[in-house]
Amino acid sequence: MSAKVELQGLLALINSSANEAIAEYDKAGQEVPTLDSTLSHPLDTALDSLALKKAIRVLEGACQQLCATLAPPQHTFVQNYDSACVRVAIKSSITTILEAHPNGLHVKDLSDIVHIESGKLSRVLRSLATKGCYREVTQGIFANNRLSLVLRPSIEACVQTYLHTEIVMSGASVLYENLTNQDTAFSYEPSKAPIMEVLKKEGITGTFFDWMTSNVRECLKEYHRGMIGVGSIMGSLSVLEHFPWKEVSTVCDLGSGIGPFSLPLAKMYPNLHITCHDLPEVLAQAQVVWAQKAPEAVSGQNVEFVPLNFLQKVPVQGQDVYYLRHIIHDWPDAEATVILRNVRQAMAPHSRLLIRELAIFIRYTLLFSEVFQAPKPLLPNYGAGNMRLYQSDLSMLIIHNARERTLDEVIKLGDDVGLQLAKVWDLGESCAIEFKLA
Ligand SMILES: C[S@@+](CC[C@H](N)C(=O)[O-])C[C@H]1O[C@@H](n2cnc3c(N)ncnc32)[C@H](O)[C@@H]1O
Numbered sequence: 001m002s003a004k005v006e007l008q009g010l011l012a013l014i015n016s017s018a019n020e021a022i023a024e025y026d027k028a029g030q031e032v033p034t035l036d037s038t039l040s041h042p043l044d045t046a047l048d049s050l051a052l053k054k055a056i057r058v059l060e061g062a063c064q065q066l067c068a069t070l071a072p073p074q075h076t077f078v079q080n081y082d083s084a085c086v087r088v089a090i091k092s093s094i095t096t097i098l099e100a101h102p103n104g105l106h107v108k109d110l111s112d113i114v115h116i117e118s119g120k121l122s123r124v125l126r127s128l129a130t131k132g133c134y135r136e137v138t139q140g141i142f143a144n145n146r147l148s149l150v151l152r153p154s155i156e157a158c159v160q161t162y163l164h165t166e167i168v169m170s171g172a173s174v175l176y177e178n179l180t181n182q183d184t185a186f187s188y189e190p191s192k193a194p195i196m197e198v199l200k201k202e203g204i205t206g207t208f209f210d211w212m213t214s215n216v217r218e219c220l221k222e223y224h225r226g227m228i229g230v231g232s233i234m235g236s237l238s239v240l241e242h243f244p245w246k247e248v249s250t251v252c253d254l255g256s257g258i259g260p261f262s263l264p265l266a267k268m269y270p271n272l273h274i275t276c277h278d279l280p281e282v283l284a285q286a287q288v289v290w291a292q293k294a295p296e297a298v299s300g301q302n303v304e305f306v307p308l309n310f311l312q313k314v315p316v317q318g319q320d321v322y323y324l325r326h327i328i329h330d331w332p333d334a335e336a337t338v339i340l341r342n343v344r345q346a347m348a349p350h351s352r353l354l355i356r357e358l359a360i361f362i363r364y365t366l367l368f369s370e371v372f373q374a375p376k377p378l379l380p381n382y383g384a385g386n387m388r389l390y391q392s393d394l395s396m397l398i399i400h401n402a403r404e405r406t407l408d409e410v411i412k413l414g415d416d417v418g419l420q421l422a423k424v425w426d427l428g429e430s431c432a433i434e435f436k437l438a
Pocket residue numbers: 209227228254255256257258260261277278279282308309310311324325326327330
Protein backbone atom coordinates (compact mmCIF):
# COMPACT_ATOMS: atom_id res chain seq x y z
CA MET A 1 0.00 0.00 0.00
CA SER A 2 1.49 3.40 -0.94
CA ALA A 3 1.82 6.05 1.77
CA LYS A 4 -0.95 8.18 0.30
CA VAL A 5 -3.33 5.26 -0.07
CA GLU A 6 -2.61 4.29 3.54
CA LEU A 7 -3.32 7.82 4.76
CA GLN A 8 -6.58 7.91 2.79
CA GLY A 9 -7.45 4.56 4.37
CA LEU A 10 -6.91 6.01 7.85
CA LEU A 11 -9.04 9.04 7.02
CA ALA A 12 -11.81 6.75 5.80
CA LEU A 13 -11.61 4.75 9.06
CA ILE A 14 -11.81 7.95 11.11
CA ASN A 15 -14.89 8.94 9.16
CA SER A 16 -16.65 5.61 9.40
CA SER A 17 -15.80 4.91 13.04
CA ALA A 18 -16.80 8.42 14.15
CA ASN A 19 -20.14 7.97 12.35
CA GLU A 20 -20.62 4.61 14.04
CA ALA A 21 -19.98 6.25 17.43
CA ILE A 22 -22.43 9.07 16.63
CA ALA A 23 -25.04 6.48 15.65
CA GLU A 24 -24.60 4.78 19.05
CA TYR A 25 -25.33 8.08 20.83
CA ASP A 26 -28.37 8.64 18.61
CA LYS A 27 -29.63 5.13 19.35
CA ALA A 28 -29.42 5.81 23.10
CA GLY A 29 -31.98 8.54 22.54
CA GLN A 30 -30.23 11.87 23.09
CA GLU A 31 -28.12 14.32 21.13
CA VAL A 32 -24.42 13.56 20.83
CA PRO A 33 -22.71 15.46 23.68
CA THR A 34 -20.18 18.24 23.04
CA LEU A 35 -17.25 19.25 25.22
CA ASP A 36 -19.50 22.00 26.59
CA SER A 37 -22.08 19.44 27.76
CA THR A 38 -22.55 19.66 31.49
CA LEU A 39 -24.74 16.59 31.87
CA SER A 40 -23.88 12.96 31.39
CA HIS A 41 -25.42 11.12 28.45
CA PRO A 42 -27.45 7.89 28.98
CA LEU A 43 -24.74 6.01 27.09
CA ASP A 44 -22.12 7.10 29.67
CA THR A 45 -23.54 4.68 32.21
CA ALA A 46 -25.10 2.08 29.90
CA LEU A 47 -24.39 -1.53 30.84
CA ASP A 48 -23.58 -2.47 27.28
CA SER A 49 -21.35 0.00 25.45
CA LEU A 50 -19.54 -2.60 23.36
CA ALA A 51 -20.49 -1.14 19.94
CA LEU A 52 -19.35 2.34 21.03
CA LYS A 53 -16.12 0.97 22.50
CA LYS A 54 -15.35 -0.89 19.28
CA ALA A 55 -15.92 2.26 17.22
CA ILE A 56 -13.67 4.27 19.56
CA ARG A 57 -10.97 1.60 19.34
CA VAL A 58 -10.73 2.21 15.60
CA LEU A 59 -11.15 6.00 15.90
CA GLU A 60 -8.40 6.48 18.50
CA GLY A 61 -6.10 4.10 16.70
CA ALA A 62 -6.56 5.78 13.32
CA CYS A 63 -6.27 9.36 14.66
CA GLN A 64 -3.04 8.62 16.50
CA GLN A 65 -1.56 6.64 13.61
CA LEU A 66 -2.37 9.47 11.21
CA CYS A 67 -0.76 12.10 13.49
CA ALA A 68 2.31 9.96 14.20
CA THR A 69 2.74 9.45 10.44
CA LEU A 70 2.30 13.05 9.35
CA ALA A 71 3.91 15.00 12.20
CA PRO A 72 7.67 15.56 12.30
CA PRO A 73 9.01 12.61 14.33
CA GLN A 74 10.40 14.71 17.18
CA HIS A 75 6.94 16.29 17.56
CA THR A 76 5.42 13.07 18.86
CA PHE A 77 7.78 12.60 21.83
CA VAL A 78 6.08 15.13 24.06
CA GLN A 79 6.00 15.24 27.83
CA ASN A 80 2.72 14.12 29.27
CA TYR A 81 1.55 15.60 32.54
CA ASP A 82 -2.05 14.36 32.46
CA SER A 83 -1.64 12.16 35.56
CA ALA A 84 0.00 14.90 37.58
CA CYS A 85 -2.71 17.42 36.67
CA VAL A 86 -5.58 14.99 37.28
CA ARG A 87 -4.07 14.20 40.70
CA VAL A 88 -4.08 17.92 41.58
CA ALA A 89 -7.70 18.22 40.46
CA ILE A 90 -8.88 15.17 42.41
CA LYS A 91 -6.90 15.87 45.59
CA SER A 92 -8.11 19.45 45.75
CA SER A 93 -11.75 18.51 44.93
CA ILE A 94 -11.96 20.97 42.03
CA THR A 95 -14.95 19.23 40.42
CA THR A 96 -16.93 19.11 43.66
CA ILE A 97 -16.28 22.81 44.28
CA LEU A 98 -17.26 23.75 40.73
CA GLU A 99 -20.54 21.86 41.05
CA ALA A 100 -21.86 24.79 43.08
CA HIS A 101 -20.87 27.15 40.24
CA PRO A 102 -22.42 25.89 36.99
CA ASN A 103 -21.38 29.04 35.14
CA GLY A 104 -17.82 28.75 36.35
CA LEU A 105 -15.63 30.14 39.11
CA HIS A 106 -12.64 32.41 38.79
CA VAL A 107 -9.37 30.65 39.47
CA LYS A 108 -8.60 33.26 42.17
CA ASP A 109 -11.70 32.17 44.11
CA LEU A 110 -10.83 28.52 43.55
CA SER A 111 -7.32 29.28 44.76
CA ASP A 112 -8.67 30.74 48.04
CA ILE A 113 -10.61 27.52 48.64
CA VAL A 114 -7.95 24.96 47.74
CA HIS A 115 -4.87 26.92 48.88
CA ILE A 116 -2.95 26.56 45.62
CA GLU A 117 -1.46 29.72 44.15
CA SER A 118 -3.87 30.95 41.46
CA GLY A 119 -1.32 31.38 38.66
CA LYS A 120 -0.09 27.81 39.09
CA LEU A 121 -3.59 26.38 39.53
CA SER A 122 -4.78 28.04 36.32
CA ARG A 123 -1.95 26.38 34.39
CA VAL A 124 -2.91 22.95 35.69
CA LEU A 125 -6.60 23.47 34.89
CA ARG A 126 -5.86 24.97 31.48
CA SER A 127 -3.79 21.95 30.58
CA LEU A 128 -6.69 19.67 31.50
CA ALA A 129 -9.24 21.89 29.71
CA THR A 130 -7.10 21.71 26.60
CA LYS A 131 -7.57 17.94 26.72
CA GLY A 132 -11.35 18.36 27.11
CA CYS A 133 -11.62 18.01 30.90
CA TYR A 134 -13.15 21.24 32.39
CA ARG A 135 -14.06 24.32 30.36
CA GLU A 136 -12.30 27.65 30.53
CA VAL A 137 -15.47 29.69 30.00
CA THR A 138 -13.62 32.99 29.73
CA GLN A 139 -10.04 33.65 30.69
CA GLY A 140 -9.40 32.40 34.24
CA ILE A 141 -12.97 31.18 34.80
CA PHE A 142 -13.29 27.41 34.93
CA ALA A 143 -16.42 25.27 34.91
CA ASN A 144 -17.25 21.60 34.91
CA ASN A 145 -18.18 19.65 31.83
CA ARG A 146 -19.27 16.05 31.17
CA LEU A 147 -15.67 14.84 31.39
CA SER A 148 -14.68 16.64 34.58
CA LEU A 149 -17.86 15.43 36.29
CA VAL A 150 -16.27 11.99 36.34
CA LEU A 151 -13.68 13.36 38.81
CA ARG A 152 -16.05 13.25 41.79
CA PRO A 153 -15.24 10.99 44.74
CA SER A 154 -18.67 9.33 44.49
CA ILE A 155 -17.81 8.05 40.98
CA GLU A 156 -15.88 4.78 41.00
CA ALA A 157 -13.94 5.70 37.83
CA CYS A 158 -12.61 8.69 39.80
CA VAL A 159 -11.46 6.40 42.60
CA GLN A 160 -9.59 4.25 40.09
CA THR A 161 -8.07 7.29 38.39
CA TYR A 162 -6.93 8.58 41.77
CA LEU A 163 -5.34 5.25 42.73
CA HIS A 164 -3.50 5.26 39.43
CA THR A 165 -2.15 8.77 39.87
CA GLU A 166 -1.34 8.22 43.55
CA ILE A 167 0.06 4.69 43.66
CA VAL A 168 0.92 3.38 40.21
CA MET A 169 2.63 6.60 39.17
CA SER A 170 4.83 6.58 42.30
CA GLY A 171 5.96 3.07 41.29
CA ALA A 172 6.43 4.27 37.70
CA SER A 173 8.88 6.91 38.92
CA VAL A 174 11.35 4.16 39.94
CA LEU A 175 10.71 1.82 36.99
CA TYR A 176 14.14 2.38 35.47
CA GLU A 177 15.90 1.77 38.79
CA ASN A 178 13.86 -1.41 39.32
CA LEU A 179 14.67 -2.69 35.82
CA THR A 180 18.41 -2.13 36.29
CA ASN A 181 19.02 -2.86 39.98
CA GLN A 182 20.77 -6.25 40.30
CA ASP A 183 18.45 -7.31 43.11
CA THR A 184 15.24 -6.73 41.14
CA ALA A 185 16.17 -6.72 37.44
CA PHE A 186 15.70 -10.44 36.77
CA SER A 187 13.14 -11.21 39.45
CA TYR A 188 9.44 -11.82 38.90
CA GLU A 189 8.69 -12.06 42.62
CA PRO A 190 5.69 -9.89 43.54
CA SER A 191 7.65 -8.54 46.52
CA LYS A 192 10.22 -7.06 44.12
CA ALA A 193 7.78 -5.00 42.05
CA PRO A 194 8.70 -1.32 41.53
CA ILE A 195 5.92 -0.11 43.86
CA MET A 196 7.46 -2.13 46.68
CA GLU A 197 10.72 -0.17 46.23
CA VAL A 198 8.75 2.97 47.04
CA LEU A 199 6.85 1.39 49.92
CA LYS A 200 10.06 -0.06 51.38
CA LYS A 201 11.08 3.51 52.17
CA GLU A 202 7.95 3.71 54.34
CA GLY A 203 9.05 0.51 56.12
CA ILE A 204 6.59 -1.74 54.25
CA THR A 205 7.66 -5.17 53.01
CA GLY A 206 5.92 -8.15 51.35
CA THR A 207 3.67 -7.85 48.31
CA PHE A 208 1.12 -5.29 47.19
CA PHE A 209 -1.73 -7.55 48.37
CA ASP A 210 -0.05 -8.01 51.81
CA TRP A 211 0.08 -4.24 52.05
CA MET A 212 -3.48 -3.83 50.84
CA THR A 213 -5.06 -6.23 53.30
CA SER A 214 -3.28 -4.66 56.25
CA ASN A 215 -3.25 -1.10 55.03
CA VAL A 216 -5.02 1.73 56.70
CA ARG A 217 -4.11 4.44 54.23
CA GLU A 218 -7.30 6.03 53.01
CA CYS A 219 -6.61 5.42 49.32
CA LEU A 220 -6.25 1.68 49.81
CA LYS A 221 -9.57 1.35 51.56
CA GLU A 222 -10.87 2.55 48.21
CA TYR A 223 -9.08 -0.12 46.19
CA HIS A 224 -12.15 -2.28 45.76
CA ARG A 225 -14.33 0.66 44.77
CA GLY A 226 -11.59 1.43 42.29
CA MET A 227 -12.06 -2.03 40.79
CA ILE A 228 -15.70 -1.13 40.09
CA GLY A 229 -14.25 1.93 38.37
CA VAL A 230 -12.00 -0.25 36.21
CA GLY A 231 -15.13 -2.02 35.00
CA SER A 232 -16.85 1.22 34.08
CA ILE A 233 -13.75 2.64 32.39
CA MET A 234 -13.41 -0.48 30.27
CA GLY A 235 -17.12 -1.10 29.69
CA SER A 236 -16.66 -4.55 31.24
CA LEU A 237 -20.30 -5.13 32.05
CA SER A 238 -21.12 -5.60 28.37
CA VAL A 239 -20.35 -9.27 29.14
CA LEU A 240 -23.73 -9.40 30.86
CA GLU A 241 -25.38 -8.90 27.47
CA HIS A 242 -23.01 -10.90 25.32
CA PHE A 243 -22.47 -14.18 27.22
CA PRO A 244 -25.42 -16.63 27.40
CA TRP A 245 -26.06 -16.24 31.16
CA LYS A 246 -29.64 -17.49 30.69
CA GLU A 247 -28.20 -20.96 30.12
CA VAL A 248 -26.22 -20.79 33.38
CA SER A 249 -27.38 -21.70 36.92
CA THR A 250 -24.27 -21.50 39.08
CA VAL A 251 -21.32 -19.11 39.00
CA CYS A 252 -18.13 -18.96 41.05
CA ASP A 253 -16.60 -15.47 41.08
CA LEU A 254 -13.02 -16.22 42.14
CA GLY A 255 -11.21 -13.22 43.62
CA SER A 256 -14.58 -11.50 43.55
CA GLY A 257 -13.62 -8.29 45.36
CA ILE A 258 -16.74 -6.49 46.54
CA GLY A 259 -18.66 -7.68 43.48
CA PRO A 260 -17.94 -5.39 40.51
CA PHE A 261 -18.99 -8.22 38.23
CA SER A 262 -21.17 -10.55 40.25
CA LEU A 263 -23.37 -7.94 41.92
CA PRO A 264 -24.73 -6.55 38.62
CA LEU A 265 -24.89 -10.16 37.36
CA ALA A 266 -27.10 -11.12 40.32
CA LYS A 267 -29.35 -8.14 39.69
CA MET A 268 -29.76 -8.92 36.01
CA TYR A 269 -30.13 -12.70 36.41
CA PRO A 270 -31.83 -13.17 39.80
CA ASN A 271 -32.16 -16.94 39.36
CA LEU A 272 -28.42 -17.53 39.38
CA HIS A 273 -26.59 -18.89 42.40
CA ILE A 274 -23.27 -17.12 42.87
CA THR A 275 -20.36 -18.06 45.13
CA CYS A 276 -17.95 -15.23 45.86
CA HIS A 277 -14.47 -16.33 46.93
CA ASP A 278 -11.87 -13.83 48.14
CA LEU A 279 -9.74 -13.11 51.21
CA PRO A 280 -11.73 -12.84 54.45
CA GLU A 281 -11.11 -9.08 54.93
CA VAL A 282 -12.35 -8.39 51.42
CA LEU A 283 -15.48 -10.53 51.75
CA ALA A 284 -16.34 -8.70 54.99
CA GLN A 285 -16.31 -5.49 52.95
CA ALA A 286 -18.24 -7.24 50.15
CA GLN A 287 -21.05 -8.32 52.46
CA VAL A 288 -21.66 -4.72 53.54
CA VAL A 289 -21.82 -3.61 49.90
CA TRP A 290 -24.14 -6.44 48.82
CA ALA A 291 -26.46 -5.82 51.79
CA GLN A 292 -26.80 -2.22 50.64
CA LYS A 293 -26.96 -2.69 46.89
CA ALA A 294 -28.46 -6.14 46.36
CA PRO A 295 -30.32 -7.07 49.59
CA GLU A 296 -32.70 -9.32 47.62
CA ALA A 297 -29.79 -11.51 46.46
CA VAL A 298 -28.51 -11.80 50.04
CA SER A 299 -31.88 -12.58 51.65
CA GLY A 300 -32.79 -14.96 48.81
CA GLN A 301 -29.50 -16.80 49.37
CA ASN A 302 -28.57 -16.31 45.74
CA VAL A 303 -25.12 -15.28 46.81
CA GLU A 304 -22.68 -16.93 49.19
CA PHE A 305 -19.49 -15.42 50.52
CA VAL A 306 -16.90 -18.10 51.13
CA PRO A 307 -13.42 -16.94 52.18
CA LEU A 308 -10.80 -18.80 50.20
CA ASN A 309 -7.14 -18.35 49.40
CA PHE A 310 -7.02 -19.32 45.73
CA LEU A 311 -3.32 -20.11 45.97
CA GLN A 312 -4.00 -22.75 48.60
CA LYS A 313 -7.49 -24.13 48.08
CA VAL A 314 -9.78 -25.52 45.41
CA PRO A 315 -12.89 -23.36 44.86
CA VAL A 316 -16.48 -24.55 45.16
CA GLN A 317 -16.96 -27.68 43.01
CA GLY A 318 -18.91 -28.26 39.82
CA GLN A 319 -20.11 -24.73 38.98
CA ASP A 320 -21.37 -23.92 35.49
CA VAL A 321 -19.05 -20.91 35.20
CA TYR A 322 -15.84 -19.97 36.99
CA TYR A 323 -15.23 -16.27 36.42
CA LEU A 324 -11.76 -14.80 36.96
CA ARG A 325 -11.75 -11.09 36.26
CA HIS A 326 -8.40 -9.32 36.55
CA ILE A 327 -6.96 -12.18 38.59
CA ILE A 328 -4.41 -14.03 36.46
CA HIS A 329 -2.71 -10.81 35.34
CA ASP A 330 -1.88 -10.02 39.00
CA TRP A 331 0.40 -13.04 39.23
CA PRO A 332 3.60 -14.38 37.69
CA ASP A 333 3.34 -17.72 35.85
CA ALA A 334 4.11 -19.94 38.88
CA GLU A 335 1.26 -18.53 40.98
CA ALA A 336 -1.10 -18.17 37.98
CA THR A 337 -0.61 -21.88 37.29
CA VAL A 338 -1.45 -22.78 40.88
CA ILE A 339 -4.68 -20.75 40.71
CA LEU A 340 -5.71 -22.34 37.40
CA ARG A 341 -4.84 -25.83 38.64
CA ASN A 342 -7.11 -25.27 41.64
CA VAL A 343 -9.92 -24.12 39.35
CA ARG A 344 -9.34 -27.09 37.06
CA GLN A 345 -9.76 -29.43 40.05
CA ALA A 346 -13.12 -27.87 40.89
CA MET A 347 -14.50 -28.02 37.32
CA ALA A 348 -17.00 -30.63 36.13
CA PRO A 349 -17.21 -31.72 32.47
CA HIS A 350 -19.92 -29.13 31.79
CA SER A 351 -18.06 -26.30 33.58
CA ARG A 352 -16.59 -23.35 31.76
CA LEU A 353 -13.81 -21.07 32.94
CA LEU A 354 -13.94 -17.46 31.76
CA ILE A 355 -10.71 -15.53 32.14
CA ARG A 356 -11.65 -11.91 31.74
CA GLU A 357 -8.55 -9.90 31.02
CA LEU A 358 -6.80 -7.79 28.50
CA ALA A 359 -4.97 -10.08 26.12
CA ILE A 360 -1.88 -8.46 24.66
CA PHE A 361 -1.69 -8.21 20.91
CA ILE A 362 1.78 -8.52 19.50
CA ARG A 363 2.39 -6.27 16.54
CA TYR A 364 3.45 -8.82 13.97
CA THR A 365 2.70 -12.22 15.40
CA LEU A 366 -1.00 -12.10 15.86
CA LEU A 367 -2.41 -15.41 16.78
CA PHE A 368 -6.17 -15.42 16.37
CA SER A 369 -6.01 -12.47 14.05
CA GLU A 370 -9.33 -13.60 12.62
CA VAL A 371 -10.91 -12.92 16.03
CA PHE A 372 -9.49 -9.45 16.51
CA GLN A 373 -8.93 -8.29 12.97
CA ALA A 374 -8.09 -4.60 13.04
CA PRO A 375 -9.22 -3.03 9.76
CA LYS A 376 -6.36 -2.11 7.45
CA PRO A 377 -4.37 0.13 7.35
CA LEU A 378 -4.59 0.31 11.15
CA LEU A 379 -1.76 -1.37 13.00
CA PRO A 380 -2.85 -4.98 13.48
CA ASN A 381 -3.16 -4.41 17.25
CA TYR A 382 -5.38 -1.30 16.72
CA GLY A 383 -2.43 0.91 17.77
CA ALA A 384 -3.45 3.62 20.23
CA GLY A 385 -7.02 2.26 20.09
CA ASN A 386 -5.82 -0.53 22.39
CA MET A 387 -3.41 1.60 24.41
CA ARG A 388 -4.98 0.85 27.78
CA LEU A 389 -3.98 -2.76 27.28
CA TYR A 390 -0.30 -1.91 27.15
CA GLN A 391 -0.67 0.60 29.99
CA SER A 392 -2.37 -2.05 32.09
CA ASP A 393 0.48 -4.41 31.27
CA LEU A 394 2.92 -1.85 32.71
CA SER A 395 0.66 -1.25 35.72
CA MET A 396 0.82 -4.98 36.46
CA LEU A 397 4.61 -4.82 36.21
CA ILE A 398 4.76 -1.82 38.52
CA ILE A 399 2.36 -3.12 41.16
CA HIS A 400 2.78 -6.89 41.11
CA ASN A 401 5.85 -7.69 38.97
CA ALA A 402 3.25 -9.51 36.84
CA ARG A 403 1.83 -8.86 33.39
CA GLU A 404 -0.94 -8.95 30.84
CA ARG A 405 -0.38 -12.00 28.67
CA THR A 406 -0.73 -12.71 25.01
CA LEU A 407 -3.57 -15.03 24.05
CA ASP A 408 -1.12 -17.81 23.32
CA GLU A 409 0.46 -17.36 26.77
CA VAL A 410 -2.95 -17.64 28.45
CA ILE A 411 -3.76 -20.67 26.33
CA LYS A 412 -0.44 -22.26 27.35
CA LEU A 413 -1.19 -21.66 31.04
CA GLY A 414 -4.52 -23.42 30.54
CA ASP A 415 -2.93 -26.23 28.57
CA ASP A 416 -0.39 -26.84 31.35
CA VAL A 417 -3.17 -27.63 33.83
CA GLY A 418 -5.45 -29.61 31.50
CA LEU A 419 -7.73 -26.90 30.14
CA GLN A 420 -8.64 -26.44 26.50
CA LEU A 421 -9.55 -23.19 24.77
CA ALA A 422 -13.26 -23.12 23.87
CA LYS A 423 -13.77 -19.57 22.60
CA VAL A 424 -12.38 -16.04 22.70
CA TRP A 425 -14.97 -13.30 23.20
CA ASP A 426 -13.94 -9.88 21.89
CA LEU A 427 -15.43 -7.48 24.41
CA GLY A 428 -13.80 -4.29 23.20
CA GLU A 429 -11.06 -3.25 25.60
CA SER A 430 -10.79 -6.68 27.13
CA CYS A 431 -11.68 -10.17 26.13
CA ALA A 432 -13.10 -13.23 27.83
CA ILE A 433 -11.09 -16.36 27.19
CA GLU A 434 -13.31 -19.39 27.65
CA PHE A 435 -11.85 -22.76 28.65
CA LYS A 436 -13.32 -26.21 29.16
CA LEU A 437 -11.76 -29.41 30.48
CA ALA A 438 -9.24 -30.85 28.02
C1 LIG B 1 -7.49 -6.98 40.81
S1 LIG B 1 -8.62 -7.50 42.00
C2 LIG B 1 -9.94 -8.13 41.02
C3 LIG B 1 -11.24 -8.13 41.77
C4 LIG B 1 -12.46 -8.49 40.91
N1 LIG B 1 -12.35 -9.80 40.34
C5 LIG B 1 -12.64 -7.46 39.82
O1 LIG B 1 -12.63 -7.80 38.65
O2 LIG B 1 -12.80 -6.29 40.12
C6 LIG B 1 -7.85 -8.97 42.60
C7 LIG B 1 -8.63 -9.67 43.68
O3 LIG B 1 -7.92 -10.86 44.08
C8 LIG B 1 -8.04 -10.97 45.49
N2 LIG B 1 -6.96 -11.82 46.00
C9 LIG B 1 -5.64 -11.52 46.07
N3 LIG B 1 -4.95 -12.55 46.57
C10 LIG B 1 -5.85 -13.52 46.82
C11 LIG B 1 -5.75 -14.86 47.31
N4 LIG B 1 -4.56 -15.36 47.65
N5 LIG B 1 -6.87 -15.59 47.41
C12 LIG B 1 -8.08 -15.07 47.07
N6 LIG B 1 -8.24 -13.82 46.57
C13 LIG B 1 -7.13 -13.05 46.46
C14 LIG B 1 -7.96 -9.54 45.97
O4 LIG B 1 -8.44 -9.40 47.28
C15 LIG B 1 -8.81 -8.83 44.94
O5 LIG B 1 -10.16 -8.79 45.29
